[in-house]
Structure formats: structure tokens, C-alpha cells
Amino acid sequence: MTPKTVLSMEQALALPSATLRFVQLGWRVIRIEAVTPGRDFPGDPNRYIGARVVDEDRHSYFIAPNVGKEAIALNLKEPAGREALHRIIGALDVDIFCCNTMPGRYQSLGIDYETLARVKPGLIWAGISAMGPDYPDYPGYDPAVQALAGFMELTGAADGPPTLSGIPLVDLKAGDEVYAGVCLALAEKAESGEGKRIDVSMLQAAASWLITTLPLVDFDCDPSEVTRSGNEHRKFIPTNAYKTKDGFVYMAQGSNVQWQRFIAIPKFAGLATIERETNNGRLKDRVKLHADIAAIMAGHATAELLDDLSAAQIAHAPINTIAGVIDMEALQNVLTRTETPDGKAVRMQPPAVDVEGQSGDMPFPAKYGADTDEVLTEAGYGAEELNALRAGGIIPDAPK
Numbered sequence: 001m002t003p004k005t006v007l008s009m010e011q012a013l014a015l016p017s018a019t020l021r022f023v024q025l026g027w028r029v030i031r032i033e034a035v036t037p038g039r040d041f042p043g044d045p046n047r048y049i050g051a052r053v054v055d056e057d058r059h060s061y062f063i064a065p066n067v068g069k070e071a072i073a074l075n076l077k078e079p080a081g082r083e084a085l086h087r088i089i090g091a092l093d094v095d096i097f098c099c100n101t102m103p104g105r106y107q108s109l110g111i112d113y114e115t116l117a118r119v120k121p122g123l124i125w126a127g128i129s130a131m132g133p134d135y136p137d138y139p140g141y142d143p144a145v146q147a148l149a150g151f152m153e154l155t156g157a158a159d160g161p162p163t164l165s166g167i168p169l170v171d172l173k174a175g176d177e178v179y180a181g182v183c184l185a186l187a188e189k190a191e192s193g194e195g196k197r198i199d200v201s202m203l204q205a206a207a208s209w210l211i212t213t214l215p216l217v218d219f220d221c222d223p224s225e226v227t228r229s230g231n232e233h234r235k236f237i238p239t240n241a242y243k244t245k246d247g248f249v250y251m252a253q254g255s256n257v258q259w260q261r262f263i264a265i266p267k268f269a270g271l272a273t274i275e276r277e278t279n280n281g282r283l284k285d286r287v288k289l290h291a292d293i294a295a296i297m298a299g300h301a302t303a304e305l306l307d308d309l310s311a312a313q314i315a316h317a318p319i320n321t322i323a324g325v326i327d328m329e330a331l332q333n334v335l336t337r338t339e340t341p342d343g344k345a346v347r348m349q350p351p352a353v354d355v356e357g358q359s360g361d362m363p364f365p366a367k368y369g370a371d372t373d374e375v376l377t378e379a380g381y382g383a384e385e386l387n388a389l390r391a392g393g394i395i396p397d398a399p400k
Contacts, residue, residue: 003025004022004027004096005028005030006028006029006030006094006097007088007089007094007097008097008099009098009100010031010032010098011043011044011045011046011100012044012171014100014170014171014174015099015100016031016066016175018126018175018176018182020067021179021351022096022179024336024358024362029070030072030088031044031066032073032074032076033073033368033369034073034076035073035394035395035396037075041057042057042073043368044062046065047059047062049061049062054342054364057367058365058367064348067348068338069365070371070375071369071371072369072395073368073395075395076110078392080392081395082109082110084379084381085111086115086119087380089120089123090119091379092375092379093120094123096123096125096126096182097125098125098127099126102136103137104137120195122194124185124189124195125196126178126197127198127199128175129202130144131204132200140202140203142168142170142171143168145203145206146165148203148206149203149207150207150214151170152164154228156230157228157230158224158229160228162228173202174202174205177205212235213225232290235279236254236279237279237286237289239251239252239254240290240293244297244301244305245298245299245300245301245302246301247302248302248318249305249316249317249318251293251309251315252315254315256277256279258312259276259279261312261313262314264312265312268293271293271296276289306318331350334350335350336348336351336361337361338362338364372396373386
């Protein structure tokens with residue numbers, strides 16, 4: 001596919017995670033941040049989250065989602081800022097425009113689909129919001145939507161409080177839906193020549209993942225089936241995390257055949273009963289069965305148990321630290337990388353899938369507004385016009 005140009009009014013994580021996938025394809029991504037005169041911390045708030053990595057507007061939480069992107073800043077609350085946006089879209093032949101602000105602000109900022117489609121016929125437009133355009137003023141961040149969509153009700157110990165996921169699942173799911181939607185729209189455009197509007201609701205995207213729980217409500221299920229169950233699987237028994245002599249092992253069994261291979265391991269042979277021959281029988285006996293397995297596992301070292309389960313071809317894993325994950329042999333050839341301005345190598349998450357021709361090495365994120373003058377010059381602005389925009393608070397001062 002011919003590389004595309006993406007203009008993205010983005011902040012936080014949901015949309016930057018989507019446009020990062022375009023960067024990984026080798027596409028040009030220009031991120032727009034706000035110009036807000038008088039603000040001490042301009043632009044994307046995520047620039048200032050985490051440890052200071054390089055300077056005051058590039059902290060650790062900001063780095064990985066924003067490598068390989070150009071950074072411009074515009075004051076879209078002013079007509080001159082909106083005009084600049086529209087000139088960029090036309091002059092740079094932008095293929096895709098993305099945003100993740102509340103839908104109630106689209107028209108006032110001049111970024112609504114109807115306006116931009118007039119500027120550039122055939123434009124693909126994608127927006128992420130908490131609950132879609134039908135709820136134009138509803139704000140949303142990942143943790144709040146995890147709560148709203150029931151994720152927290154399903155996460156944590158059965159006798160404990162609702163718990164947030166350890167990763168921002170909803171942000172990343174919404175970002176992936178933008179990526180998928182844009183790719184589909186490009187395929188459709190190749191046939192029709194027409195652009196498309198894509199609206200991603202974080203709530204709807206999150207709820208689409210409730211495939212194993214939400215339909216159970218109409219099956220008159222037991223309440224225990226749609227609430228927290230700790231590290232257990234609600235249906236496939238035994239699937240759980242077990243403490244060993246020196247750590248933990250997670251074991252997952254998905255069939256009666258696997259159970260037979262499990263109890264063929266000598267140390268687990270005593271677990272066999274007629275009732276436990278089927279998954280439904282093991283489900284009825286799950287409390288005692290988990291306790292019996294836990295008692296055996298606690299008497300053996302993690303490495304020994306992993307060897308046993310591997311020989312029996314039963315799905316299992318140690319519970320890795322994140323430092324352990326980044327050092328896994330299976331990931332070494334797929335990790336992405338960047339380099340700080342002072343030459344420090346930084347390993348990052350791999351792309352979700354391998355795509356022929358994609359690069360694993362990406363430039364370090366740009367400073368706030370660093371590419372504004374260059375992009376506007378490319379759009380036809382002269383030096384005097386840039387000075388006037390700067391004097392009027394439409395673009396920021398040139399970075400030092």
C-alpha cells in the first residue's frame with residue numbers, strides 16, 4: 001500500500017496508540033496539539049507524566065506512543081488557526097484526519113467531518129470519544145470506562161473490591177478500532193473513491209469484548225458467572241494461578257483430554273476421581289479441586305512444575321515481571337526501538353503483528369510544536385505569515 005499522510009489532533013493514549021500503528025507502517029503522521037496562551041504545560045498532558053526523560057515536555061509516559069511523529073501546535077479556537085488546519089489538509093494532500101476530543105467540540109474547532117470533507121473530498125475521518133456522537137459532552141478516560149463497561153466488576157478476587165486492569169485496555173481497544181476502521185475505509189475507497197466518517201465509542205468498543213459474560217444475563221445464569229473470580233477461569237477447570245515453592249505457575253486446561261494428561265503426571269495422579277473426568281464435574285468440585293492442586297504445587301519448585309506441564313502439553317506459564325518480558329528470547333527480534341537525543345537506546349513494545357516492510361526503529365518524539373513552522377511552510381505559509389500567526393497566539397514560539 002502506498003504510504004498515507006495522517007493528521008491527528010490527539011492527546012492521552014487511545015488515539016496516539018492508533019496512529020502509532022500507522023507510523024509502524026511507514027506512513028507520515030503529524031500530531032496536532034493545542035496552543036493555549038498562558039498555560040505552563042502546553043499541549044498533550046501526557047507529555048508531563050512519568051519520569052523526565054529528555055526535557056520538560058518529554059516524560060516517560062509520553063515516549064512510546066509518539067515515536068516517529070511530527071508535532072505541530074495550533075490554536076483552533078481562533079479562525080486563523082482553523083484556516084491553517086484546512087490549508088495543511090489541502091496542501092499536504094492529507095488522506096486521514098483523526099481526533100479524540102469530545103464530539104460537542106467538533107464544529108467549534110472546525111474539525112467536524114462535514115467541514116473537513118469539503119476541504120478535502122475523499123478524506124477519511126476518525127474520531128474517538130467516550131460514548132460516541134450521541135453523547136457529545138460525555139468525557140472519558142480509560143479507568144472510568146473500564147468501570148462503566150463492567151470490566152472492573154469482572155476483575156479482582158471474588159471476595160475483594162472491583163479492580164482496574166493493569167493495562168489501559170479500553171484505550172488500546174479504541175485505538176485498534178480506529179486502525180481497523182481506517183484500513184477498511186481505505187479498502188472501500190479504492191473501489192468507490194469516497195471518504196468515510198468513523199466514530200469509535202470507547203464504551204461500545206469495550207462492551208464488544210464482553211462476549212463471554214454479557215450474553216449470560218439472558219441465559220438466567222448464576223450471578224457468580226458474571227462477577228469477579230480472581231485468577232480462575234469461570235468455566236474451564238482447572239485454570240488458575242498456583243503458588244509454588246519459589247514463585248507462581250499459571251496453568252490453563254481447556255479439555256477433558258488435557259485433564260487426562262495432567263493426572264497422568266505422577267505427582268497429580270491422586271487428583272483423579274470419576275466426577276472430575278468431565279469439565280462440568282470439575283466445575284462442581286472446583287473449590288476443593290483448586291485447593292488440592294494448590295497443596296501439591298506448593299511442595300515443588302517452579303522449574304520442575306513447568307517441565308512437567310510442558311511434557312504433558314498443557315498450557316502454562318511463569319508469571320513474568322515486565323523486565324522479564326522485555327528480555328524474552330521470543331520477543332528480541334520484534335521489539336521496536338528508539339533513541340534519545342543523547343544516544344540512549346530505548347526498547348519498546350513490539351507491533352501487534354508483523355507486516356512486510358515495517359521498521360522497528362523510529363525517531364524519538366518531537367518537542368511540543370517542534371515541526372509547526374516546517375509543516376506550515378510546506379502548506380504555503382511565508383515567514384511574515386508565520387510571524388503574524390505567532391504574534392496572534394495561533395502557533396507557539398519556536399522551540400529553543
